[in-house]
Amino acid sequence: MFGDKLHFRREPIWFEVVDPDSPYHALLGRPALAKFMAVPHYAYLNMKITGPKGIITIAGDYQKSLTCAAASSRLTESLVIAEEKHLLDRVVAMTNKQSDMPTDPKDAGTQGSFQPAKETKKIALDPTHPERFSVMGTHLDSK
Template sequence: MEKLGIKEKQLLPSRTVFHGIVPGLSCSPIGKVKIDVLFDDKDHFRREPIWFEVVDLDSPYHALLGRPALAKFMAVPHYAYLKMKMPGTKCIITIAGDYQKSAACAAASSWLAESLVIAEEKCILKRVVTMASKQPDMPSDPKDTEAQGSFQPAKETKKIALDPLHPERHTIVGTNLDSK
């Protein structure tokens, strides 16, 4: 944005939220701006005004063209060949990518996503530790907790063996239950 000479006061408000740029995190733009995008050269070109959402995020990418921009240019991308084709003033315009730059951007983007996820996980962990430190201490003896409010039957109960060969397998039922 700064290299293009666009000032923050030129940005219009945006209600967009990006999900999935970084797994598990969302990102809100600081604004949006319309910029003329030009492909090819002065003799054979294609130019369209495109809305860009501006995000304050470290990224190896300068700009990303989404489906609306590709539709406006009537562009067809081929990700495996790093090529994009679109109609121009005279014939088809072919834009070729660079495999080394693409690999470098993918690696940098992966590192960025990983570092942002780690930072978010640290914040969550800090909140959990803070909440845990504010909780009252639990008694060390489980019998103490029973006295404080554990479940107590309202009527008399009896144990009924579920398996005569395994007496530890039993159920507890109320003695005042109907025989049906």
């Protein structure tokens, strides 16, 4: 319900009650705004709704808005820091697992699984630059 006891508008809306760490008391989404046919203006912190006796104007409070924005910013920052710490812990754990692996691939003593074809030919990519070429296998399927 929006308005005062002499001029108000009441509409039933479905909502869910959640317990977020948020400084806001209520968050109205598009379905609620559409149900009330509300027109919000975020710069002026106003919302206008049609009522039985004319337009109902709901005015916001700039001081509360700044307080909520600051609290929300602190909450977001703490959540981001917690997530980054979790990711950093995972990276450290992965690094500790790989510490017994040699750092130089030549020290591993094994060759990679890629082996070039036995018969290859060089194909020039640009006739004016012979150093630019591609190596292709000679027994490739036409498909």
